[in-house]
Amino acid sequence: MALEQIKAQIAVLLQEMVNQPEDSHELQEQLREKLSELRAQGLPLPKDLVDLEKRLDDDFSKQDE
Numbered sequence: 001m002a003l004e005q006i007k008a009q010i011a012v013l014l015q016e017m018v019n020q021p022e023d024s025h026e027l028q029e030q031l032r033e034k035l036s037e038l039r040a041q042g043l044p045l046p047k048d049l050v051d052l053e054k055r056l057d058d059d060f061s062k063q064d065e
Helices: 003-019 021-040 047-064
Strands: none
Touching (some): 003 021, 021 047
16 A cells, blocks of 8 residues: 555544544554554654554553553
8 A cells, every 4th residue: 555545544543533532442453553554564654653653552551550
């Protein structure tokens, strides 16, 4: 999948997280999948998305405590 297409899908997911916070867990998983696609293609990940992924992981870990 082309980089621009993945980036567009990520933008849609982020907007959905804002508009539909009740579905945030599912949207977070979809975001992680898109970031994994970028990694699998050897494409660089934007720092802000890497930071977001870390925050989501931290938040998820806190929920399990």
